[in-house]
Amino acid sequence: MAATATTVTGAREQILNRIRDALGRDTDEIDIAALRARIARHPRHIEPAFDESPTQRLCAKLEAAAASVARVDTLAEVGAAVENYLQGNDLGRQLVCSGDALLQQIEWPPSLDLQRRVPLGADSVGITSALCAIAETGTLMLISGQQKPTSLNFLPDHHIVVLPLDQLVMRMEDAWDRLREEGAGMPRSVNFISGPSKTADVEQTVEYGAHGPRCLHVILVG
Amino acid sequence: MHPRSKFFEANATQALRQPSLQAALKQLEQGFVAGRAACYEALPEFEALRDRAEEVLNHTLENLDAYLLEYEARVIETGGQVHWASTADEARRIVVDICNQAGAGNVIRGKSMIGEEVGINDALEKAGFEVTETDLGEYILQLAEEPPSHIVAPAIHKTKDEISDLFHSRHRELGYHERLTERSALVAEARQVLREKFQQADVGITGANFLIAETGSNVIVTNEGNGDLSSTLPRVQIVTAAIDKVVPTLEDASLLLRLLGRSATGQEITAYTTFTTGPRRQTDADGPAEYHVVILDNHRSEMLAGELRPMLRCIRCGACMNHCPVYGRVGGHAYGWIYPGPMGSVLTPVMLGLDEAGHLPNACSLNGRCATVCPVKIPLPQLLRTLRGRQHRRRLNSRTARMGLSIWAWIALRPRLYQSITRLAMSIMALLGRRQGRFRRMPLAGGWTRVRDLPAPQGSTFQAQWRQRRQQ
Incomplete structure (x- = not known):
């Protein structure tokens, strides 16, 4: 591996020097402080306007992307909504659940067999919460963490997401601010999910359930 | 993959004869092109x-x-x-x-x-x-x-x-x-x-x-x-x-x-x-x-140095190829490497060399549809012209093309001579083609007339008509 290490170091300087030559300037001619200030300021750009209410827009966009949406008033009703979904889709009673704080608060009906673990290929239903949702595009934002395996968002055939409506933001830029407020830096994975998995690789025609969940079900609370 | 960009002409001819490819390419208009248009409108x-x-x-x-x-x-x-x-x-x-x-x-x-x-x-x-x-x-x-x-x-x-x-x-x-x-x-x-x-x-x-x-x-x-x-x-x-x-x-x-x-x-x-x-x-x-x-x-740092720098803005959306009339007929394989269409016609010659991919910048009518739809406003036709220029200066195009271009450039740099020659040529061609309104064969333009007719000019040049209109 020593040989590779040398090549790698050499390539780094070569590439950076070629870039500097191409730009016609030296390293010391760059105002690195100004660039870092731009990063720290992270200016927002053009944010498309929309008229609908954020909740309306979120639901409409999710449904247009073939996700299903259920609404309940309080967290106490989530358990019944999940039961409903499982029954309606003949999915049995077992589901893999992320261990995040919101789902821990819920009192689950005894009929459900909730397992808090990393999912396996054979698990058919997973349930998670989301950090927030974005009204502009009808998108859920999920982050990884101790009790939040990323694979839970992709392996099971059915992905149920519980979202309190006070976590709905307007745009992706608001979602970044929300994440920055958490103060823990960039999580290992940030997944923006805007519908079930799909492909149009066979004759440009959409089929659902390519690799990830065939069905995405969102339970809005509030 | 082993590049086959050198054989663009043969590849394209073959592609035109594949009914399944032609059917797939036709779907592009109703699929990606219509989809983008709807997003644009909204x-x-x-x-x-x-x-x-x-x-x-x-x-x-x-x-x-x-x-x-x-x-x-x-x-x-x-x-x-x-x-x-x-x-x-x-x-x-x-x-x-x-x-x-x-x-x-x-x-x-x-x-x-x-x-x-x-x-x-x-x-x-x-x-x-x-x-x-x-x-x-x-x-x-x-x-x-x-x-x-x-x-x-x-x-x-x-x-x-x-x-x-x-x-x-x-x-x-x-x-x-x-x-x-x-x-x-x-x-x-x-x-x-x-x-x-x-x-x-x-x-x-x-x-x-x-x-x-x-x-x-x-x-x-x-x-x-x-x-x-x-x-x-x-x-x-x-x-x-x-x-x-x-x-x-x-x-x-x-x-x-x-x-x-x-x-x-x-x-x-x-x-x-x-x-x-x-x-x-x-x-x-x-x-x-x-x-x-x-x-x-x-080769990207090379592009950064020169006129091709805008190409480095590319976000690989494929809109340029979806909207390209050439890609729309011959498909991606004809381009002979992994990047097809207008973006590929810029990238392939840079990455593989103009001697390998010299056909690609020329496989374009400069209609400009790609630049119109490019989300990051890459002036693709201009970049393709830049590559054609390099090809000409490095004498990589055919001798006939080089000679033709040199003669044309010599004349075009002398506006009065250019105008009298074109005026004369247009009136002769209008006279010769007045009966049929088109030419089925034309010396020096065999590449055109072999597969289509050349419409006969109406007798007056663009510049003459322009001048006349401005006077009115």
Whole structure:
């Protein structure tokens, strides 16, 4: 591996020097402080306007992307909504659940067999919460963490997401601010999910359930 | 892949005679083109977004070394490793070394054009690894042993019947015996086969739509979720990306994401947009233990120096090829390498040389549709003209073409002579063609008249008519 290490170091300087030559300037001619200030300021750009209410827009966009949406008033009703979904889709009673704080608060009906673990290929239903949702595009934002395996968002055939409506933001830029407020830096994975998995690789025609969940079900609370 | 850009003319002729390819290409208009048009109509801010994207990317390119170093520092801070590769060969060696060190057997790939550009699959297979493409389109092509023909929809040229046959013959060894004819059944079978590959893989290799200097993240945009499984399940993740993928902040990426899906497939946003940063943390429930990024130059720093710099703004949406009348007739394989259409006609000559790919900048009518739809406003026709100029100066075009151009240039630089010659020629041609209104044969223009008639001029030149109108 020593040989590779040398090549790698050499390539780094070569590439950076070629870039500097191409730009016609030296390293010391760059105002690195100004660039870092731009990063720290992270200016927002053009944010498309929309008229609908954020909740309306979120639901409409999710449904247009073939996700299903259920609404309940309080967290106490989530358990019944999940039961409903499982029954309606003949999915049995077992589901893999992320261990995040919101789902821990819920009192689950005894009929459900909730397992808090990393999912396996054979698990058919997973349930998670989301950090927030974005009204502009009808998108859920999920982050990884101790009790939040990323694979839970992709392996099971059915992905149920519980979202309190006070976590709905307007745009992706608001979602970044929300994440920055958490103060823990960039999580290992940030997944923006805007519908079930799909492909149009066979004759440009959409089929659902390519690799990830065939069905995405969102339970809005509030 | 072994380039075949030299044979563009023969490739194109062959493509025109393939009914299934022609049918697939016709669908582009109702699919991607109509989808983009609908998105454009629905978003009054579209042009403003294009302007801002151009600005942000120009700013990034002007400070590329600094932003790459910021990005590198963030990757290292989050526990990842950064490898730099000047050439495709170096990139291949780095990836093979990482896989060797990881003691890997099985490698899975999420679709990436950089992977195609450097030929990662071949290198890994030669080194003894089992490599599986996980994007459905790329997987189909891997089974068929064909290169992609579109950068977003790689298997766009394949019919359902061809895919049925392919799966039937190649999945038999895995215990699938039925020949499936339903689209949904084909997708389901591929899902099942690839699920196993995901679970067995030691290394997952993906590309990056963007790299973020602010956080050291890489961004992957997919509809299938294959990129996400590839970067979550294996023990080692490798991201292959080129130097032009870096953008300063998360907000800059959000700006470009608004343009990417809309321009590519007519989607406001794809099903999955994923930002991954470093290996799994101690507090993470899953994710890879190792995270590597291979940053590739491969002639891009050359482009940065000259008139081709705008090409480095490209976000690989494919809108230029979807809207190109030449691509729309001949498809991607005719271009002979992995980047087809207008963007490929700029990139391929730079990466493989004008002697190999000299046909490509000429396979264009300069109609300008590509530049009109490009989300980051790359003046593609102008870049193609730049390459034609280089070709002429390096005497790579045919002697006849060079002589013709030299004569034309000599005359065109003398306006009065030019006007009298064209005036004379137009009146003679109008006289000769007055009966039929067209010419079926024309000396020196055999390339035109062999396949179509040349309309006869009406007698007066454009310049004469222009002058007359201005006088009125």
